[in-house]
Amino acid sequence: MKQGSHDSAITLRSPLAEDAADLHTLVAECPPLDPNSLYCNLLHCTHFSGTSVAATRRDSQGNERLVGFISAYIPPAQPDTLFVWQVAVAQEARGEGLGRRMLDAIVQRPACAGVRYINTTITPGNQASWALFESWARRHGAPTTSHVHFERERHFAGRHDDEHLMRIGPFELAAEFAT
Numbered sequence: 001m002k003q004g005s006h007d008s009a010i011t012l013r014s015p016l017a018e019d020a021a022d023l024h025t026l027v028a029e030c031p032p033l034d035p036n037s038l039y040c041n042l043l044h045c046t047h048f049s050g051t052s053v054a055a056t057r058r059d060s061q062g063n064e065r066l067v068g069f070i071s072a073y074i075p076p077a078q079p080d081t082l083f084v085w086q087v088a089v090a091q092e093a094r095g096e097g098l099g100r101r102m103l104d105a106i107v108q109r110p111a112c113a114g115v116r117y118i119n120t121t122i123t124p125g126n127q128a129s130w131a132l133f134e135s136w137a138r139r140h141g142a143p144t145t146s147h148v149h150f151e152r153e154r155h156f157a158g159r160h161d162d163e164h165l166m167r168i169g170p171f172e173l174a175a176e177f178a179t
């Protein structure tokens, strides 16, 4: 049995290299997420395993299925900040609080002991993503700010919507999660 926390038949654990191909498929099934190369997903599952999370559920045959994933890392120049790159929850597992629980699972890790902020970028039209991060901030009593960060013309050569940087924090979760 792989190590992780269990909640309503879903296991949350650090990703493994063997998850990368399933992550590649999950991201492809979760528009509007940008697909990455499989090699990039391998880096998420190995170099960034300590600050990323895989959510799995056993199917009726007992096979483990990847139903959620967050790719995140601590930028070298911002050791107090977790940058959340992609959040993917399979259609079948949405609306159960899994996105929120995956964020909780990461910030409780030893690797995040010094983290006081979450940064993420969101396109203006992605209501589910805004709702997820606003809900997480509200539940942890953390303030939020947002502004345009990567711009459609200037940074994406017109090929991608603006990405707004949402910053959550400061927060202090050690006591909250200890109870």
Ligand SMILES: CC(C)(COP(=O)(O)OP(=O)(O)OC[C@H]1O[C@@H](n2cnc3c(N)ncnc32)[C@H](O)[C@@H]1OP(=O)(O)O)[C@@H](O)C(=O)NCCC(=O)NCCS
Pocket (backbone or CB within 6 Å): 030, 031, 032, 033, 085, 086, 087, 088, 089, 090, 093, 094, 095, 096, 097, 098, 099, 100, 101, 126, 127, 128, 129, 131, 132, 133, 135
């Ligand atoms: C965004 C996504 C990760 C949310 O996952 P989820 O597990 O269903 O979210 P949760 O159940 O944890 O919901 C968290 C909050 O967001 C709200 N929410 C979730 N999906 C929503 C939607 N489509 N519209 C409005 N609100 C939504 C929930 O109601 C909840 O708010 P509450 O606590 O006030 O009740 C999922 O819809 C997804 O994978 N979408 C496609 C990929 C994507 O856009 N990822 C985010 C960009 S990185």
